[in-house]
Amino acid sequence: MRSRVLGAGVSAFALLAAACSPAPNTSAVPVGSVGAPMPAEASELTSAPSSSASSAPSCDPTASLRPGGLPAAGQMPAGSTMAEIQARGRLIAGVDQNTYLMGFRNPFSGEIEGFDVAMAREIAEAIFGDPNKIQYKVLTSEDRVAALERGDVDLVVRTMTVTCERLEKINFSSVYYEAGQRVLVNRTSGISGVDGLGGKKVCATKGSTSLAAVANHPVKPVAVSVPDWTDCLVMLQQGQVDAISTDDTILAGLAAQDPYTEVVGARFTTEPYGVGIPKGNEDFVRFVNAVLNRMRGDGSWASAYQDWLNTLGPAPAPPAPRYRD
Numbered sequence: 001m002r003s004r005v006l007g008a009g010v011s012a013f014a015l016l017a018a019a020c021s022p023a024p025n026t027s028a029v030p031v032g033s034v035g036a037p038m039p040a041e042a043s044e045l046t047s048a049p050s051s052s053a054s055s056a057p058s059c060d061p062t063a064s065l066r067p068g069g070l071p072a073a074g075q076m077p078a079g080s081t082m083a084e085i086q087a088r089g090r091l092i093a094g095v096d097q098n099t100y101l102m103g104f105r106n107p108f109s110g111e112i113e114g115f116d117v118a119m120a121r122e123i124a125e126a127i128f129g130d131p132n133k134i135q136y137k138v139l140t141s142e143d144r145v146a147a148l149e150r151g152d153v154d155l156v157v158r159t160m161t162v163t164c165e166r167l168e169k170i171n172f173s174s175v176y177y178e179a180g181q182r183v184l185v186n187r188t189s190g191i192s193g194v195d196g197l198g199g200k201k202v203c204a205t206k207g208s209t210s211l212a213a214v215a216n217h218p219v220k221p222v223a224v225s226v227p228d229w230t231d232c233l234v235m236l237q238q239g240q241v242d243a244i245s246t247d248d249t250i251l252a253g254l255a256a257q258d259p260y261t262e263v264v265g266a267r268f269t270t271e272p273y274g275v276g277i278p279k280g281n282e283d284f285v286r287f288v289n290a291v292l293n294r295m296r297g298d299g300s301w302a303s304a305y306q307d308w309l310n311t312l313g314p315a316p317a318p319p320a321p322r323y324r325d
C-alpha cells in the first residue's frame with residue numbers, strides 16, 4: 001500500500017515536470033514499432049514439465065470413494081468435516097474468475113458464475129440449505145494443489161483434471177465432467193489441429209495438464225506458459241503466440257469472447273474433471289460424491305450443462321461415477 005501511494009506521488013510529479021519543461025527534442029516513434037506488452041510472468045518453456053504419465057505411479061484417478069447417505073441440510077454429523085464447515089457458516093471454494101463458462105466474474109453483477117461454480121453452489125446447498133453460503137478464493141491452475149495441501153480451501157472446482165500425480169497429494173471426487181484438449185487459433189491461421197503446431201508458439205497456463213501435453217507433444221510446439229487462460233487470449237490477439245491449447249470447455253469460452261478465433265482439430269487428450277479435496281477429508285469426498293450422484297439423477301447436472309455448456313453441443317449423459325472401494 002505504502003509503495004503504491006508513493007508510486008502515485010512520483011508519477012504525478014513526473015507528469016507535472018513534463019508539463020512544465022519545454023517539449024523534448026525526440027524524433028517521432030512510428031506506432032507500428034511499439035511492441036505490445038507481454039502478460040506478467042509469460043515465459044517460453046525451455047524444458048518440458050513432467051506429464052502425469054511419466055512421473056507418478058499408474059493408478060485409476062477416475063475411481064473415487066463410494067458415497068455414504070446424504071444427511072439433511074443443516075444437520076451435518078458431529079465430528080465430520082461437513083460439521084466444521086457448517087459451524088464456520090460458509091464453504092470455502094477455490095475457483096477461477098477468468099474462465100468464461102466455467103468460473104468467471106460476471107461483469108454486470110460482479111458475481112462469480114459458471115459450470116464449476118454451479119457445482120460448488122450445489123455442495124453449499126447440501127450443507128447449509130443455502131447455495132450462497134460460499135466464500136470464493138480465486139486460484140490459478142498452478143495454485144490449486146498447494147491451496148488444498150495448505151487447507152486454504154475446503155474444495156477446488158476449477159477445470160481440474162484428475163491425475164495420478166495430483167492424487168498423491170490430494171483427494172478427488174468422482175468425475176463430474178469429461179473434457180478433452182483441443183486447439184484455438186485465429187481463423188486465418190491455416191492451422192487445423194495439433195499436428196500443425198510443430199515449431200509454433202502455443203500458450204497454456206503454468207501448472208496445467210495442457211501445458212505438459214503441449215510441451216511433450218511429438219510435433220514439438222514451443223510451449224509458452226502464463227498464469228491465466230485470458231493471458232493466453234491476449235497473447236493470441238497480440239500475435240505473440242500462434243495458438244492456445246487446453247480443454248474444449250475453456251476454449252469454447254475464449255472463442256465466445258473473440259469471433260476472429262476458432263477451435264480446430266479433434267480432442268487429443270481426455271480430461272476428466274473432479275472436485276479437489278484435501279487429503280484426509282475422506283468423509284467430505286464421500287459427501288461430495290453423494291451430492292454429485294443426486295445431481296446426476298435429479299436433472300440439476302443437466303440444467304447446469306444447459307446453463308453454461310450448451311455451445312459444446314447437446315447435453316451428454318453425466319459421467320457415470322466409478323469407485324475404488
Ligand code: GLU
Nearest residue numbers: 141159160161208209271
Ligand atoms: N484440465 C486441465 C488441468 O487440470 C487444464 C485446465 C486448467 O488448468 O484450468 O490442468
